[in-house]
Amino acid sequence: MKAGNAFRTTTIHSFVGLLMLGMLFPTATRAAQGPKLTDLLAYKPTQEGIEYQIPKPDEYAACKVDVEKTGKASGWVVLGPQGEVLRRFSDTNGDNIVDQWKYYQYGIEVYRDIDSNFDNKVDQCRWLNTAGSGWGIDENADKKIDSWKMLSAQEASRVAVEALINNDPATLLTVMMTSADIKQLGINNELGRQIEESVKNSAAELQKARSSASQLNARSKWMRFDATTPGVIPADSGKSDQDLMVYENAMSIVEVGSDTLLVQIGEIVKVGDVWKLTAVPKPLIGNAIQLEGGILMQPSITTTGGGSMAGIPEEVQKLLDALQKLDANSPTPQDTPQAIATYNASRADLLEKLVEASNTPEEKSQWLQQMIDGLAAAVQTGGYPQGLERLKKLETSLKGHELSPYVTYRRILAEYSARLKAATGDEDRQQVQSWWLEELETFATDHEKSVDAAEAMFQLALAQEFSGEVRESEKWYKKIAETHPELTVAKRAQGALKRLNSQGQPFSLTGSGLGGGKISSSQFKGKVLLVVYWATWSNRCQEDLPLLKELYEEYHSRGFEILGVNIDQTPENVRPFLQQQKISWPQIYDPGGDESPAAMEYGIIMVPTMFLVDKTGTVQSRPGNVEDLQKLLPELLEK
Known part of the structure; x- marks a missing residue:
């Protein structure tokens, strides 16, 4: 051996x-x-x-x-x-x-x-x-x-602490939430935005945290993980489309010489079989320590000194207790619509009172955001139709406020959902769609610099592209890239522009092979290459597969190759599927689904998406279906 x-x-x-x-x-x-x-x-x-x-x-x-x-x-x-x-x-x-x-x-x-x-x-x-x-x-x-591929919460805290000790941002990133994680869990747009904001400057925040703890050194050692029982945020809470398992205010105890140091890990979320952090770990220095609430769970206002609630106004404490009691008895999906509506109305009432009772602008904004998110989610899920009117009143009262774009965008989303539910025919639905696009365009114009404007622009670009208005869609993709270059959606927009203008341009793609190693489209120069983005969950891909196999068997000996690019969230289903279908052509796979590097490179918004590349490595066509490919392929092979 x-x-x-x-x-x-x-x-x-x-x-x-x-x-x-x-x-x-x-x-x-x-x-x-x-x-x-x-x-x-x-x-x-x-x-x-x-x-x-x-x-x-x-x-x-x-x-x-x-x-x-x-x-x-x-x-x-x-x-x-x-x-x-x-x-x-x-x-x-x-x-x-x-x-x-x-x-x-x-x-x-x-x-x-x-x-x-x-x-x-x-x-x-x-x-x-x-x-x-x-x-x-x-x-x-x-x-x-x-x-x-697998990591417990305890081990994730250890990885994070060791990254802090060694000031190692690359290691820290392996346990930080990503856009792909947010999408996999189905976390709602606003909470997802907050998480992305929290983790986007991880390297700089890590350096800052490390500098604040001079007692940490190479001999410092993670000792243990300290947290209460993990909680489940139910899917019907409006925060995500699936149950979320979360540790809130988790800590790690670190040995520093003959002493110990507390490091706040904060909120840890289970993503598949891996636990991830929503914020950079922070050493807790000094005697009066204020814990920071997480993003996904309702912020807890406590100190580490025996759980004392000192310093919280009595009125606020009563409201917090009432909110906790209300959430502990929240209705199930099986309860009556009236019970669900009553719960959502009562929750909004309590949050409104917390806004009024808050002492600082930051606290007011925090509770306002919770109130807006809750109302929008309740309207969209049908749990509180009357919440739309409350959102409209908030939108009016917050004009000129920093949260004005925040509430306006969520009102648009909620109202779009309500109007679609009320539509009774194709004509009604078309009118709703027209209203939706007009509202998005107005919002994107009036609040161009807001984070939500980037998402609104992307929705406009998608709608225009699907309707065949390619030049209009390009206008919005360009706008996103120009006004919000730091956001993930901007990278996708840049990829979409590259895809829409790919004909006649060199095709270039490199990714991880499903079986290991790297695969590059440049390896196939001298052959006619079909690059097809696909997913096991797509019925259309499954329908096209037998036809692609026929073409591959017919033309492979004449220099025809296929390169698959799979965008499943995880690879577990991909290998068995390929074996069952007896697919032999090479496959690129990188984690992240439609936000994987290969998908982002060309801004993939649907599967299958195909590129037909000639022997020089130049894109000759983007076939819309296998029938188009059947017509184009013989002639291209002769060239």
Whole structure:
């Protein structure tokens, strides 16, 4: 068995031939000719801080190396003085090359390095059993985790604290919420905007936080995670389209010499199997510490001094208690419409009183935003139709206020939903659509600099593009890119402009291959290439697939290639789908769905989206369907 590039010590490379011999002939005799115990024990995990058993030199004589073979899988196991497992080095695919390196503590596996795509480089790292549950992805095999496939809240806090200690923004970003996470959870636009705002300057905020805690140094050590029981924000709260599991006001305790330091982790949200932060961790310095409320849960106004509520006006405390009691008894989707409407009206009343009772403009704005969000969500879900009138009154009263664009945009969204529900025929719906576009255009013009204007412009661009008004859509895409270049939606708008003007231009796309490595469209120069963006959840893609397979089989021998670009949120369904459909052409896949790098590059707004590229690498057409492709392909292959 060959060691491959993932074996890092020079001593290991010296016995590659013996490794192969041991694997090809896994007998007791051949095992004795295999790698030396000292060479195997020289291997170390790619990640630091792993606690695993290392025998002392005077115990070596009692240790031994055995060959293991089960089906196609084979490898070596290192046994300790008491017969306990110390290491396993496994070839799981039968190619005679080690692709898993396993480390044990007292006979229990605690860590595993994995070469998942069999390119002789470690690209995954797993903490197991007593060591935790983290599953990291090292995309470029540089021994640094780029993303997480699985990570507990406790482990996420540790990653964040170690990033703080080492002032390492790249590591911190692996546990910070992203736009893709927000979309995956279905978090509403405003809360999503607040989260994006909170995390957008993570590197600078990390530097600031690190500078504020001079006691932190390289010897500082994360000790434990400290939080109350995680809470569930139900999907019918209007904050997201699915239940959210959240830790609020989480803390980490850090050892600094003979003392300890509290680090506020804040709000942690579960995204799939990974917990993510909505704010940069902050060391809590000084005696009077004020905890910061999270974005997703209602802010909690407390201090760390035994939970005292000192300093909160009695009137405000009564209102907060009433709000908490109301939310604890919130109606379920099975309750009557009247009960749901009554709840939403009562909640808005309490928030309105909290606005009036607030002492500072910041507090007033905070409660106003909660009130506006709640009313808009209740109208859109049908839970409080009368809330639209309250939104309109707020819009009038807040003219000239900093929240004026905020309330106006949410009133537009709520009213659009209400009007659509009331429409009884195609003509009515068309009138609603016309009203919607007029309102968006007015808003985008009047509040051009607001964050919500960028979303309004994008909605206008989409509507114009779908209706065939390409030049009008380009106008809005350009406007977004010019006025809000820092937003994610601006990157998508720039990609859309590139897509709409791609004909006659060189096509350029590079991404991660679904099976590992990188794939670039430049690899296919000299061939006619169809690039097709697709998703397993799209019925249209599923319908087109058999026709694409026929074309591929018919023309592949004449120089026709297909490059798939999948935009599923996660890859779990993609591989089985391709195997079931017997699809053999290469696939680009990067996490993030329609906000993945490959999708953003060309501003993909629907699937399938196709580019037909000639032998020089130039886009010749963007076929709208497979029938168009069938007409264009033969002629292009002849050129």
